[in-house]
Amino acid sequence: MLSKRHTPEQVITKIAEGDQMLNEGKTIAEVARSFGITETTWYRCKSTYGGMKANDAKRxxxxxxxxxxxxxxxxxxxxxxxxxxxxxxxxx
Known part of the structure:
Protein backbone atom coordinates (compact mmCIF):
# COMPACT_ATOMS: atom_id res chain seq x y z
CA MET A 1 0.00 0.00 0.00
CA LEU A 2 1.33 3.40 -0.99
CA SER A 3 1.66 5.85 1.89
CA LYS A 4 0.55 9.45 1.48
CA ARG A 5 2.11 12.36 3.29
CA HIS A 6 -0.28 15.04 4.43
CA THR A 7 0.61 18.64 5.08
CA PRO A 8 0.41 19.81 8.69
CA GLU A 9 -2.63 21.91 7.79
CA GLN A 10 -4.40 18.81 6.44
CA VAL A 11 -3.50 16.82 9.55
CA ILE A 12 -4.88 19.54 11.83
CA THR A 13 -8.11 19.63 9.82
CA LYS A 14 -8.45 15.84 10.04
CA ILE A 15 -7.80 15.90 13.79
CA ALA A 16 -10.58 18.46 14.22
CA GLU A 17 -12.93 16.32 12.13
CA GLY A 18 -11.91 13.22 14.08
CA ASP A 19 -12.51 14.94 17.41
CA GLN A 20 -15.97 15.92 16.21
CA MET A 21 -16.65 12.30 15.22
CA LEU A 22 -15.45 11.14 18.66
CA ASN A 23 -17.82 13.61 20.33
CA GLU A 24 -20.65 12.12 18.27
CA GLY A 25 -19.92 8.75 19.86
CA LYS A 26 -17.71 6.99 17.33
CA THR A 27 -14.71 4.97 18.50
CA ILE A 28 -11.06 5.67 17.73
CA ALA A 29 -11.01 2.63 15.44
CA GLU A 30 -13.95 3.96 13.42
CA VAL A 31 -12.41 7.41 13.14
CA ALA A 32 -9.03 6.03 12.06
CA ARG A 33 -10.68 3.71 9.54
CA SER A 34 -12.66 6.60 8.04
CA PHE A 35 -9.39 8.47 7.38
CA GLY A 36 -7.61 5.34 6.15
CA ILE A 37 -4.98 5.34 8.90
CA THR A 38 -4.12 3.14 11.86
CA GLU A 39 -4.97 3.97 15.44
CA THR A 40 -1.24 4.36 16.15
CA THR A 41 -0.99 6.99 13.42
CA TRP A 42 -4.02 8.78 14.86
CA TYR A 43 -2.44 8.95 18.32
CA ARG A 44 0.95 10.05 16.92
CA CYS A 45 -0.64 12.86 14.87
CA LYS A 46 -2.81 13.85 17.80
CA SER A 47 0.21 14.12 20.10
CA THR A 48 2.21 16.07 17.53
CA TYR A 49 -0.45 18.43 16.17
CA GLY A 50 -3.22 18.31 18.79
CA GLY A 51 -4.27 21.78 19.90
CA MET A 52 -2.38 23.55 17.12
CA LYS A 53 -3.73 25.93 14.57
CA ALA A 54 -2.68 25.74 10.92
CA ASN A 55 -0.24 28.65 11.18
CA ASP A 56 1.37 27.07 14.28
CA ALA A 57 2.01 23.88 12.31
CA LYS A 58 3.53 25.86 9.44
CA ARG A 59 5.86 27.63 11.87
Whole structure:
Protein backbone atom coordinates (compact mmCIF):
# COMPACT_ATOMS: atom_id res chain seq x y z
CA MET A 1 0.00 0.00 0.00
CA LEU A 2 1.33 3.40 -0.99
CA SER A 3 1.66 5.85 1.89
CA LYS A 4 0.55 9.45 1.48
CA ARG A 5 2.11 12.36 3.29
CA HIS A 6 -0.28 15.04 4.43
CA THR A 7 0.61 18.64 5.08
CA PRO A 8 0.41 19.81 8.69
CA GLU A 9 -2.63 21.91 7.79
CA GLN A 10 -4.40 18.81 6.44
CA VAL A 11 -3.50 16.82 9.55
CA ILE A 12 -4.88 19.54 11.83
CA THR A 13 -8.11 19.63 9.82
CA LYS A 14 -8.45 15.84 10.04
CA ILE A 15 -7.80 15.90 13.79
CA ALA A 16 -10.58 18.46 14.22
CA GLU A 17 -12.93 16.32 12.13
CA GLY A 18 -11.91 13.22 14.08
CA ASP A 19 -12.51 14.94 17.41
CA GLN A 20 -15.97 15.92 16.21
CA MET A 21 -16.65 12.30 15.22
CA LEU A 22 -15.45 11.14 18.66
CA ASN A 23 -17.82 13.61 20.33
CA GLU A 24 -20.65 12.12 18.27
CA GLY A 25 -19.92 8.75 19.86
CA LYS A 26 -17.71 6.99 17.33
CA THR A 27 -14.71 4.97 18.50
CA ILE A 28 -11.06 5.67 17.73
CA ALA A 29 -11.01 2.63 15.44
CA GLU A 30 -13.95 3.96 13.42
CA VAL A 31 -12.41 7.41 13.14
CA ALA A 32 -9.03 6.03 12.06
CA ARG A 33 -10.68 3.71 9.54
CA SER A 34 -12.66 6.60 8.04
CA PHE A 35 -9.39 8.47 7.38
CA GLY A 36 -7.61 5.34 6.15
CA ILE A 37 -4.98 5.34 8.90
CA THR A 38 -4.12 3.14 11.86
CA GLU A 39 -4.97 3.97 15.44
CA THR A 40 -1.24 4.36 16.15
CA THR A 41 -0.99 6.99 13.42
CA TRP A 42 -4.02 8.78 14.86
CA TYR A 43 -2.44 8.95 18.32
CA ARG A 44 0.95 10.05 16.92
CA CYS A 45 -0.64 12.86 14.87
CA LYS A 46 -2.81 13.85 17.80
CA SER A 47 0.21 14.12 20.10
CA THR A 48 2.21 16.07 17.53
CA TYR A 49 -0.45 18.43 16.17
CA GLY A 50 -3.22 18.31 18.79
CA GLY A 51 -4.27 21.78 19.90
CA MET A 52 -2.38 23.55 17.12
CA LYS A 53 -3.73 25.93 14.57
CA ALA A 54 -2.68 25.74 10.92
CA ASN A 55 -0.24 28.65 11.18
CA ASP A 56 1.37 27.07 14.28
CA ALA A 57 2.01 23.88 12.31
CA LYS A 58 3.53 25.86 9.44
CA ARG A 59 5.86 27.63 11.87
CA UNK A 60 6.80 24.26 13.43
CA UNK A 61 7.81 22.89 10.03
CA UNK A 62 9.85 26.02 9.30
CA UNK A 63 11.67 25.71 12.63
CA UNK A 64 12.37 22.02 12.04
CA UNK A 65 13.85 22.81 8.61
CA UNK A 66 16.01 25.58 10.09
CA UNK A 67 17.15 23.28 12.90
CA UNK A 68 18.11 20.59 10.36
CA UNK A 69 20.11 23.16 8.35
CA UNK A 70 21.92 24.42 11.46
CA UNK A 71 22.82 20.88 12.56
CA UNK A 72 24.43 20.27 9.17
CA UNK A 73 26.39 23.51 9.50
CA UNK A 74 27.64 22.54 12.96
CA UNK A 75 28.69 19.11 11.71
CA UNK A 76 30.63 20.68 8.82
CA UNK A 77 32.35 23.17 11.10
CA UNK A 78 33.27 20.43 13.58
CA UNK A 79 34.82 18.40 10.77
CA UNK A 80 36.75 21.43 9.51
CA UNK A 81 38.04 22.10 13.03
CA UNK A 82 39.17 18.50 13.45
CA UNK A 83 40.99 18.57 10.10
CA UNK A 84 42.77 21.84 10.94
CA UNK A 85 43.76 20.52 14.35
CA UNK A 86 45.21 17.39 12.77
CA UNK A 87 47.15 19.46 10.22
CA UNK A 88 48.50 21.74 12.94
CA UNK A 89 49.81 18.73 14.88
CA UNK A 90 51.44 17.31 11.77
CA UNK A 91 49.65 13.93 11.95
CA UNK A 92 48.68 13.66 8.32
Missing amino acids: LKELEAENRRLKIMVADLTLDKAMLKELAEGNF
